[in-house]
Amino acid sequence: MGLIDMARQRAVTKKGKAPKMANVNLAKMSLKELIALQSDVEQAILAARQRERQEILAKMEELAQDAGFSINELVGGKGRGKGKASISAAKYVNPDNRSETWTGRGRKPNWLVAKLNKGSKLEDFAL
Template identity: 40%
Template sequence: MAKIDLDKLDLDELKTLQKDVARAIDQYEAKKRKEALDAVEALAREKGFSLSELTGAAPAKKGKAPLPPKYRHPENPALTWSGRGRQPAWIKEGLEAGKSLDDYLIGK
């Protein structure tokens, strides 16, 4: 490796060098980590397992699927609610007007 004479660099060059070295170290570590993970996953597959099965870790989720709607607005079928989370305003208004949640059920 070429030796760098740090005494000849000004402050901006030293800071740039510091950032470049930190970035290079991060990239090197990420590359080695990926290589190790790939090798372990390949060995697990070779033995008939997935890595998550062996480590007890849950496989990565891609996000929750939205819940199917349970309630529908009687006049505007585009307005629905799954029954979870905060009640929509149209449900609250209907309940205050004396209706029940059963009045909004889909497929009753």
């Protein structure tokens, strides 16, 4: 059984009928054509996944509304990790240019690294 036949077998619509697919002889295709086909299939899969996700979300919203809720009340308003990052106050300042500050998080700024390399201590720049 070929790849196309397996895809036809799996792609059964809700009415129980397989969608019509073009007959493609993969063995006769060049590498370039196969790679292009693979890319097209991957894009089609992504589009189908997004389409199904939207359909399921619409059904969920309808069920929630029928029960007197919003979808956000049932599953939470925001997804994980998608909220605003917290803003930290500056803890260190460049004495030569007071607009250059550092919160103490992440990589040290170049001005601070240069001063530390010259023998200064981190505490010298604390606010």
